[in-house]
Amino acid sequence: MPSRHRVLKPGIPSYPEARLDSDLAESVAALKESFERRQIPANFAKSPAELLVTLKSTLGLTRRYSTFLAAADPIECETRTPSEVIRLVPAADLLKEQEGFALQDGQLITQARKNVWRPGWIIIGHSSLLGDPYFLDVSQADAEDDCPVYTAMGGTDIWEPKLCASSFALFLRTLAVTMKVAEGFKESNLDYDDEFVFREALGPKIREVDPAALKAGHWT
Numbered sequence: 001m002p003s004r005h006r007v008l009k010p011g012i013p014s015y016p017e018a019r020l021d022s023d024l025a026e027s028v029a030a031l032k033e034s035f036e037r038r039q040i041p042a043n044f045a046k047s048p049a050e051l052l053v054t055l056k057s058t059l060g061l062t063r064r065y066s067t068f069l070a071a072a073d074p075i076e077c078e079t080r081t082p083s084e085v086i087r088l089v090p091a092a093d094l095l096k097e098q099e100g101f102a103l104q105d106g107q108l109i110t111q112a113r114k115n116v117w118r119p120g121w122i123i124i125g126h127s128s129l130l131g132d133p134y135f136l137d138v139s140q141a142d143a144e145d146d147c148p149v150y151t152a153m154g155g156t157d158i159w160e161p162k163l164c165a166s167s168f169a170l171f172l173r174t175l176a177v178t179m180k181v182a183e184g185f186k187e188s189n190l191d192y193d194d195e196f197v198f199r200e201a202l203g204p205k206i207r208e209v210d211p212a213a214l215k216a217g218h219w220t
Helices: 022-038 049-059 063-072 091-098 168-181 192-209 211-216
Strands: 043-045 073-076 078-080 085-088 121-127 133-137 149-151 162-165
Touching: 022 063, 022 168, 049 063, 049 091, 063 073, 063 168, 078 168, 091 121, 121 149, 162 168, 162 211, 168 192, 192 211
Parallel strands: none
Antiparallel strands: 043 073, 078 085, 085 121, 121 133, 133 149, 149 162
C-alpha cells in the first residue's frame, strides 16, 4: 500500500495549516487588492513552518491566524486611511511584540498584569498614528478556531478593549473596506473635515461586513 505521508522536497518546509479556508482566502484577496488599487507597497510571504510551530505553541494562536501567517505573512503591510494607519506585525516579530504584555520573560501570562493586560490578548498590529495595539483575544476562540480582534488606547492606567472585528477573517475584510473607502482622499495634510467625511462614508460599509464592529464604534 502506498504511503499516505506527503513527501517534502528538500529545503521546502511544510505547515499542516497552510491552506486558507474560503472565508479567509476571500479576506486576504480583498486586502491584497486594496493595496494594489491604492498603489501602496505591500509584501506578503509564506512564514517558515518551524517559526509557526513555535508561535502557536508559545502564544496559543488560533488556527485561522496561524493559517494566515503560513500563507500570507504580512512582511510589509500598512493600511492608510484618513482616520487610521495600521501596521500588521510580521511573524518574525510576534514574540518580541508580546514581551511585557502577553509574555513575561518569555512565558505566557496566566493572570492579568498590573496594567490589566489580560491572558489571551496577542498583539498582531499597531496604529502607526497613535501607537495603540491591535490584538486577538484567543480566549474567545469560536467553532472555526478564529477569534475577535480588539484595540485599546495606550498611555492610560487601564486597558479598555474596543471591538474592531468579530473575527480575524472579518478584521482583514474590514481593513480592505477601509482602504477602498479611502480611495480619492489625499494622504497628507488631512484636516478634520476629511476624517469626518471618511468616517461617515465608512459606517454603512462596515455594517455590511460586521454589524457588531460598527456598533462598537471604533471605525466611526
